Amino acid sequence: MTASRRHWQALIGTILVLLVSAFLAPPFISEPGIAENRVLAQRPDLPQHLSQISGFMEGVDAYVADQFPARPYLIAALNRLRLFAGVSGSDSVLVGKDGWLFYDNGSHMGAVRNDPPMPEPETQAWLQVLAGRTEALRARGATYLVVVPPLKEAIYPEYGPRWFSGPDTERPAVLLSALAEASGAGEVLYLEAPLIEARRQGLKTFSRHETHWTGPGAYFGYRAIMTRLSQLGVAEAPLPMDAFEEVRLDRRPADLALMLGVAGFVDIDHLQLENPEGLARSETRYLTDKTDWTAPQIVETGQAGKPVLLMNRDSFSNALLPMLLPHFSQIILTHVQDGFWRPDLIDRFAPDVVLLQVLESGVRSASGEGPPASPEAIARIETAIQKVSPAPLMAPPPDRKSTRLNSSHVLI
Numbered sequence: 001m002t003a004s005r006r007h008w009q010a011l012i013g014t015i016l017v018l019l020v021s022a023f024l025a026p027p028f029i030s031e032p033g034i035a036e037n038r039v040l041a042q043r044p045d046l047p048q049h050l051s052q053i054s055g056f057m058e059g060v061d062a063y064v065a066d067q068f069p070a071r072p073y074l075i076a077a078l079n080r081l082r083l084f085a086g087v088s089g090s091d092s093v094l095v096g097k098d099g100w101l102f103y104d105n106g107s108h109m110g111a112v113r114n115d116p117p118m119p120e121p122e123t124q125a126w127l128q129v130l131a132g133r134t135e136a137l138r139a140r141g142a143t144y145l146v147v148v149p150p151l152k153e154a155i156y157p158e159y160g161p162r163w164f165s166g167p168d169t170e171r172p173a174v175l176l177s178a179l180a181e182a183s184g185a186g187e188v189l190y191l192e193a194p195l196i197e198a199r200r201q202g203l204k205t206f207s208r209h210e211t212h213w214t215g216p217g218a219y220f221g222y223r224a225i226m227t228r229l230s231q232l233g234v235a236e237a238p239l240p241m242d243a244f245e246e247v248r249l250d251r252r253p254a255d256l257a258l259m260l261g262v263a264g265f266v267d268i269d270h271l272q273l274e275n276p277e278g279l280a281r282s283e284t285r286y287l288t289d290k291t292d293w294t295a296p297q298i299v300e301t302g303q304a305g306k307p308v309l310l311m312n313r314d315s316f317s318n319a320l321l322p323m324l325l326p327h328f329s330q331i332i333l334t335h336v337q338d339g340f341w342r343p344d345l346i347d348r349f350a351p352d353v354v355l356l357q358v359l360e361s362g363v364r365s366a367s368g369e370g371p372p373a374s375p376e377a378i379a380r381i382e383t384a385i386q387k388v389s390p391a392p393l394m395a396p397p398p399d400r401k402s403t404r405l406n407s408s409h410v411l412i
Contacts, residue, residue, distance in 0.1 A: 090259045100159035101256035102152055103211045111361040112154050114168035118175060118364060120385060126176060126364070127185045127381045131373035133341060134186035137354055140346075143187075143234045146180075146366070147225055147357045148173050149213060149316045150192040152206040154360065155199065159208075173360045175388075183384035185377060189228055190360075194220040207270040209257035215273030218319035219244070225320075225355070226327060234353055235307055235327050244323060247274040272319060280325035293318065294335040296345070301325045307352035310345055312336055317357050328353075336362070341369045 047056040094102040094109070107115065118126075130146065137144045150173065157166040173190045180188040195205045195213070198220040205217030213221070219241050226238035254268045275282070280301045287296040299321075309328040311317065314336050324331060332349050334342055336358055346354065358366045373381075 114171040128373040129370045131185040131377035132371040136371040146188045183380045194224040209254040222323040244273040275322035299331040310351035313357040
């Protein structure tokens with residue numbers, strides 16, 4: 001037998017062994033966790049006419065590629081090797097230093113890098129919407145508060161990708177909160193400082209493999225919110241952290257690792273805090289036929305005599321909500337994907353506090369609808385903007401590549 005023939009026989013035999021193993025091994029090996037954020041191709045229907053054969057063959061190719069038994073294992077193994085090399089296997093995940101992962105909405109940390117900067121007309125329009133909402137709710141005896149959790153890279157910039165030079169001090173979340181205070185347009189609570197304070201105290205506010213804040217991170221956000229509402233005279237002061245208890249979740253908080261398919265290869269260190277039994281109850285009633293966590297819903301807490309909260313939110317609210325339960329008699333919840341301003345729910349439930357919680361990457365999009373601002377508020381906003389250095393308020397030059405901002409930049 002020639003060497004060439006033995007070579008081909010060995011190669012064919014190896015391929016056959018791999019193919020057989022791909023079909024036989026998965027039932028005996030735990031499947032790696034992977035979240036591709038897409039629907040995998042399903043088996044196509046048999047063609048009924050000759051003209052459908054081409055489409056059928058394409059469907060078969062896609063089905064075989066997506067449903068190949070060893071596919072999740074191959075993806076996980078390849079992405080784990082890439083992770084060792086500091087390379088991401090997903091367009092939605094950036095690999096930083098020391099194994100840290102960061103979410104990429106397509107802007108490559110643009111919200112924290114201030115790319116593109118927020119031009120003056122957009123800034124003025126945003127603040128006018130804030131003022132209009134604030135004034136309309138104040139006329140009803142209610143308080144409006146915009147709460148902006150920071151992005152992970154704003155709190156742990158030293159673990160970002162090598163090209164990341166750190167947060168820009170004039171980025172939209174910083175700019176808008178400062179201008180809102182200077183102009184009296186309304187309350188914008190950017191939670192960067194509270195989470196940095198938590199870091200100084202040795203608490204982990206974000207973990208390596210998850211986009212969302214940890215329980216301690218959410219607690220410091222909650223503490224800042226309730227402190228401000230208490231100062232405004234509309235709610236009680238925050239409870240101490242030891243009033244809440246640590247819980248173990250069924251879902252491992254490692255969404256970024258799941259996007260890469262490497263959650264089974266890494267150690268998950270992500271503490272969550274929960275409302276202990278007896279502190280406040282949580283009875284949920286959905287307001288539509290939709291029943292997932294993003295659906296409009298009302299939570300009865302059993303805290304009679306306490307104010308009513310309407311919270312328009314994104315996914316960062318999930319860790320925050322248990323801590324809010326003891327402070328309100330009812331909490332009406334709606335998702336920002338259904339709109340940043342809900343006058344229908346305001347009319348229906350007459351809340352004492354309306355809270356818009358939107359992540360830093362989505363704060364520029366949190367404008368849009370709302371009652372018009374008063375001429376006095378518009379004048380104060382114009383004055384405040386003119387006092388700010390014009391550099392961050394200038395539009396980017398025409399040849400600069402900028403990322404289009406829309407609701408897709410809000411992390412669901």
